[in-house]
Amino acid sequence: MLGKTYLTKQAxxxxxxxxxxxxxxxxxxxxxxxxxxxxxxxxxxDKDQGPKPPDVAWHVSPDGPTGS
Known part of the structure; x- marks a missing residue:
């Protein structure tokens, strides 16, 4: 589906x-x-109502972020 901004610009x-x-x-x-x-x-x-990105939580320790 084309967005409102695109269609308005084309018009x-x-x-x-x-x-x-x-x-x-x-x-x-x-x-x-x-x-x-x-x-x-x-x-x-007026605005894109597409899916929102997932929330990402970082665990921060005194030594820096942890991951993996």
Whole structure:
């Protein structure tokens, strides 16, 4: 699944291309695609809601960290 930030950035780029082209048909298609991407991005959460990394506990002794 694509993230909200990615979809929003892509929509912004399409709108920029649409403003810079002199082809009105292409501009309309780019604007339409940007609207599609925005509608996909809107319901997504603002931040990545992926799994959190596990908590790691280090045991520290007076001689330094222990491991192994």
């Amino acid at each position: 912004s780029l399409l709108l920029e291309f649409a403003r810079n082209t002199s082809d009105s048909e292409l501009s309309a298609k780019l604007i339409s695609k940007a609207a599609d991407l925005k509608s996909q991005a809107d319901p997504l959460p």
